[in-house]
Amino acid sequence: MGHNSAKRGFFRNALDAMVAAREKQAQRYVANALxxxxxxxxxxxxxxxxxxxRTGGIPHLF
Incomplete structure (x- = not known):
């Protein structure tokens, strides 16, 4: 069939992007704590x- 991301819809793609951003934020937090x-x-x-x-132990605005 077609490309799956086109069928998933705007809100699902937005949710996936938000989850990915929070995962990166958590990785930076843990790296800084370590x-x-x-x-x-x-x-x-x-x-x-x-x-x-290298993996994110640097200061960020958020």
Whole structure:
């Protein structure tokens, strides 16, 4: 058949966009919270400071 996103409708697409934006916001929040930990704790948890900074540990307006 046709393209699914065309059949889903405006409100469903808007909801999907809003959910994606909130997921990114949550990822940034968690990355920033983890950056407050020391390097030993991050390493023990399987994270690196450089990785967290890359994945969104930077300040944003919202």
């Amino acid at each position: 950056l407050a930990l020391d390097d030993e704790t991050l390493k023990a948890s399987g994270f690196s400071r450089a990785e967290l900074k």
